[in-house]
Amino acid sequence: MVRIFFVVALAVISLTGCHPRPVKSPAPVFPVPTRQQLDWHQLETYAFIHFTTNTFTGKEWGYGDESPSVFNPSQLNVDQWVSTLKETGFKAVILTAKHHDGFCLWPSAYTDHTLAASPYKNGKGDLVRDVSDACKKYGLKFGIYLSPWDRNRADYGKPSYITYYRNQLKELFENYGPVFEMWFDGANGGDGYYGGAREKRRIDGSRYYDWPGTMQMVREMEPDILFFSDAGPDIRWVGNERGIAGETNWNNLTPDTLYAGKAGIENLLGTGSETGSRWIPAEVDVSIRPGWFYHAEEDGKVKTAEELFDIYLSSVGRGSNLLLNIPPDRRGLFHEKDVDHLKGFHRLVEERLGHNLLEKAKVKASAAYDRTQKASRLTDGDMQTFWAAKETRTDMEITLPRPAEIHxxxxxxxxxLGQRVKAFEVEAYDGRNWTTVARGTTIGYKRILKITPVKAQKLRVKILDAKAPAVLSEIRAS
Known part of the structure; x- marks a missing residue:
């Protein structure tokens, strides 16, 4: 009898609506990210690895006439690369499988200009395989950079080169996947070896590669792939290699008139476009050293932990992802200084941002989108939950569990549901007065603000302008 009563009681509770109501979502503000782009935003920080004949010749851009025999690392250890990245908080790796010199880090069937013609492992090596396998071992995503420009190929600039380029993409995507991102840049055409021609060649970057056809071919092999280039179509270049995203940084862009290598678009790439038609977020690529490849003379110029942390704030902290290049040295290892500085950088991120002073803090907010919206979701530590405002101007007041100094x-x-916020400010209450401690424009996936340290009992976040009522997932302080 007791069991029957309990079952009936549960049914009554269900019928009378005593279970928590599902949270209602406001209409999205387009454009919005795809599922793959949402996953990409969550990566935040990942690594570029530049390693080729340039490492041994001292060049940044190989001419294409380098002999494969110069590629001979003495202690190469891919496990050291990827385990270091895992330990220091990186979520993925993008490998330069082929740079502009045309030398391939896998034994391609379509050219002799590969590590199969090098002394490394007596020609039996395959670094694309090794890095892909190491990423699987350590739980990192794997990406590929295959330079569209090839200064070694005799047929670069002719239609047959596009067939060659696509054949190599087929090799990579059929044999080394899954691949989360394909990376290609705007360095196209100029002087080169070109099979002995030793001449300058020009191509029409907007048409020569037939990128729509190439990308369609790749997407058929890897449906979840994201393509990076100056204008996307999935991820855009930020417009500089200094590690700086725009303080105003929209994830939107209209790509119809843009292409990799087009001149004069750097500012647009840095800020995005409030009225852009597609969700094309910015990726910030920068090297831990002055160059993209290892050079012994730069051992004293490795970016410090503090410099890397500042780059983190101006990239991830402005709603972009950070792609940090760490080039292996001639031994085939991440240099000790690079590793030390990466570890110091990771410590700073953990020490300065890893604790949340607002965890479970009480929140009072202006009118919500509807009564299913709970302002407490803003401090629940869950990026998947959210609070939606009713009006474009709205305030949220947060009472800290105890007074604390905020940095x-x-x-x-x-x-x-789209990017909305156009202007905001944050005020702190010290027990007597409210003081404005931060102002900004866009927020996006994540906005981190370094402020003059202030002892606060309360914070007030004010959305001053927005394309539509704000939908926020999280507010933190440390």
């Missing part, structure tokens, strides 16, 4: 603020929009 950093972090705001996040629920970007699955």
């Amino acid at each position: 950093y603020l972090q705001l996040s929009e629920h970007i699955a």
Whole structure:
């Protein structure tokens, strides 16, 4: 009898609506990210690895006439690369499988200009395989950079080169996947070896590669792939190699008139476009050293932990992802200084941003989108939950569990419903007065603000302008 009563009671509770109501979502503000782009935003920080004949010749851009025999690392250890990256908080790796010199880090069937013609492992090596396998071992995603420009190929600039380029993409995607990102840049055409021609060649970057056809071919092999180039179509270049995204940084861009290598678009790439038609977020690529490849004379110029942390704030902290290049040395190892500075950088991120002073803090907010919206979701530590405002101007007041000194603020929009915020400010209450401690424009997936340290009992986040009522997922302080 007791069991029957309990079952009936549960049914009554269900019928009378005593279970928590499902949270209602406001209409999205387009464009919005795809599922793959949402996953990409969550990576935040990943590594570029540049390693080829340039490492041994001292060049940045190989001419294409380098002999494969110069590629001979003495202690190469891919496990050291990827385990270091895992330990220091990186979520993925993009390998330069072929740079502009045309030398391939896998034994391609379509050219002799590969490590199969080198002394490394007596020609039996395959670094693309090794890095792909190491990423699987350590739980990192794997990406590929295959330079569109090839200064070694005799047929570069002719239609047959596009067939060659696509054949190599087929080799890579059929044999080394899964691949989360394909990376290609705007370095196209100029002087080169070109099979002995030793001449300058020009191509029409907007048409020569037939990128739509190439990308369609790749997507058929790897449906979840994301393509990076100056204008996307999935991820855009940020417009510089200094590690700086725009303080105003929209994830939107209209790509119809843009292509890899087009001149004069750097500012647009840095800021995005509020009215852009597609979701094309920015990726910030920068090297830990002055060059992209290892050069012994740069051992004293490795970016310090503090410099890397500043880059983190101006990239991830402005709603972009950080692609940090770490080039192996001639031994085939990450240099000791690079590793030491990476570890120091990771410590700073953990020490300065890893603890949340607002965890479970009480929140009072202006009118919500509807009564299913709970302002407490802003401090629940879950980026998947959100609070939606009713009006474009709105305030949120957060009472800290106890007064604390604040150095950093972090705001996040629920970007699955689009990017909305155009202007905001944050005030701190010290027990007597409210003081403005931060102002900004866009927020996006994550906005981190370094402020003058302030002892606060409360914070007030004010959305001053937005394309539509704000939908925020998280507010943090540390």
